[in-house]
Amino acid sequence: MRLCIDYRELNKVTVKNHYPLPRIDDLFDQLQGATVFSKIDLRSGYHQLRIRDSDIPKTAFRSRYRHYQFIVMSFGLTNAPAVFMDLMNTVFKDFLDSFVIVFIDDILIYSKTEAEHEEHLHQVLETLRANKLYAKFSKCEIWLKKVTFLGHVVSSEGVSMDPTKIEAVTNWPRPSTVSEIRSFLGLAVPDASGSFVIYSDASKKGLGCVLMQQGKVVAYASRQLKSHEQNYPTHDLELAAVVFALKIWRHYLYGKANVVADALSRKVAHSAALITKQTPLLRDFDRAEIAVSVGEKRRLVETGQGEDFSISSDDGLMFEGRLCVPEDSAVKTELLTEAHSSPFTMHPGSTKMYQDLRSVYWWRNMNREVADFVSRCLVFQQVKAPRQRPAGLLQPLSVPGWKWESVSMDFITGLPKTLKGYTVIWVVVDRLTKSAHFVPGKSTYTASTRLDFSTAFHPQTDGQTERLNQVLEDMLRACVLEFSRSWDSHLHLMEFAYNNSYQATIGMAPFEALYGKCCRSPVFWGEVGEKRMLGPELVQTTNAATQKIRARMLTAQSRQKSYADVRRKDLEFEVGDMVFLKVAPMKGVLRFKKKGKLSPRFVGPFEILERIGPVAYRLALPPSFSAVHDVFHVFMLRRYVADPTHVVDFEPLQISENLSYEEQPVEILAR
Helix, strand or coil, X not given: CCCECCCHHHHHCCCCCCCCCCCHHHHHHHHCCCCEEEEEEECCHHHHCECCHHHHHHHXXXXXCCEECCCECCECCCCHHHHHHHHHHHHCCCCECCCEEEECCEEEEEECCHHHHHHXXXXXXXXXXXXXXXXXXXXXXXXXXXXXXXXXXXXXXXXXXXXXXXXXXXXXXXCCCHHHHHHCCCCCCXXXXXXXXXXXXXXXXXXXXXXXXXXXXXXXXXXXXXXXXXXXCHHHHHHXXXXXXXXXXXXXXXXCCCCCHHHHHCCXXXXXXXXXXXXXXHHHHHHHHCCCCHHHHHXXXXXCCCCCEEECXXXXXXXXXXXXXXXXXXXXXXXXXXXXXXXXXXXXXXXHHHHHHHCCEECCCHHHHHHHHHHCCHHHHHHCCCCCCCECCCCCXXXXXCCCCCEEEEEECCCCCCCCCCCXXXXXXXXXXXXXXXXXXXXXXXXXXXXXXXXXXXXXHHHHHHHHHHHHHHHHHHHHHHHCCCHHHHHHHHHHHHHCCCECCCCECHXXXXXXXXXXXXXXXXXXXXXXXXXXXXXXXXXXXXXXXXXXXXXXXXHHHHHHHHCCECCCCCCCCEEEEECCCCCCCEECCEECCCCCCEEXXXXXXXXXXXXXXXXXXXXXXXXXXCEEEHHHEEECCCCCCCCCCCCCCCCCCCCCCCCCCCCXXXX
């Protein structure tokens, strides 16, 4: 008897360990040629593995006697089999697939000779002793020619079913009527030297198949149809049943050399002179795979063989009430162009376009051709908004090693002009302590500085400063309501308020992270004490605080990445690929010389010159975009689908007589 606790609620919130358990069929394949066997069973195997001290309270359970907690691994924990299997494979990794089979706490030792078995048994027992794993002597079987293992009897003659497992079948009363015979379904033991036959069938609800040998059933298999399979035609369902059977019984059914495949692929599958009525399967096959001309179909209709086809009043060939379109690329291209690019349709998506066309027309692979046509439309690629998850997994920036080692900065522009002429705030943030410094300024700058650009038009790259800008702008709005045009005289108070507010990422206020102590304020004047620290004590305390901040930032980054990546998708391009560049037009904003709300969403295409990190790419921009940083986040890019009909125009560069040209400034969208 084993005690098993109901840990279903605990298992629901446990991160699953997906360590693979071995397949029993694969384990027995290793026993070829073995003649001597020994079986070792561990004593309460799970209880030989100790639980981490911090996780012991999670195993608590209550009985009518008292409260208990497991200090060793208990039955009922979702990760128990995987963890124990991992332990056993690690312990016996040098012997696996050589002379040892391990399944959870059952160990089988097999050898070809008795001399080998003596050495193998000695090595296994020494390994158990070295790892302090204890076996149960009463359940061990040593030096046998035949042993029971995992519900099977293993011997030099092969593997057979354990008689105790089929006792109910062998003791079945002898049938005396036809119904009793039919009710008894027995399975034959497969003969590896013989051939096997598969019988399969399919319906609108499921797939079923039987593996037989010499007229006897070896195995059954069945499953329900998946949601997308319910739309399959009959012949596809029949093929799906065959594929299903071959996947699960592939080790019984070996392929054969096919030297006439090339000739068979050229065998005529359909003859126009066929007089007999087509079967439904052949009719579906013709409809899905074979390009039969309209003229041939008309002849089939006239002879009464095309059941799903008819002739319309204006002598047109109809399929299920829809006009058949011949296999003529020019005709279909003209029809698709009219349905997609005409003034009466205005570039619909592939789903809408297909639904509109299928109500009137029919041709083979219609849905696929409509989707391909829409994806290659140049206008559609430039104007349609993306509806999928944004591209590019979150890439956290590296955590700085020390205070003010790495800073981020930005400008808040367009503010009301103060009495001193200030209209701009320069925001500087320490990336480690989150300490911020706000500097008022004017819109003219004369200092010669070099900036390291982030990806263009992707403010999330510098998310820390962008978030601080939002906080500061809220403070400015509140300040303007009370102090009108004198916001610059209160900017130092806003800086003080921000640096003394709690930051969740570092778990403290930026002032405390920077100086190692809390700052006094009118609210907490008497709560903050002072402690003098000099020399090594100050250095040690500062280093410890910095390491704590870095650890908290790493934890926060990991948490933020896991949340963000759920709503994103991974997208990669190769050097040389052609891509469109996202414009995201806004009214009254000039961006890439595209102004106005009705300008295209994407411009280009442009060639990718270089990959910059996991999610950024350098593009070959034309001279008219010289004022734009040429590195873009993958979120800004859309893959260009080429077509021979595309004519991509680039704006010409106006060069004067002295071989110079005028650069047009480009205003960057407000972040």
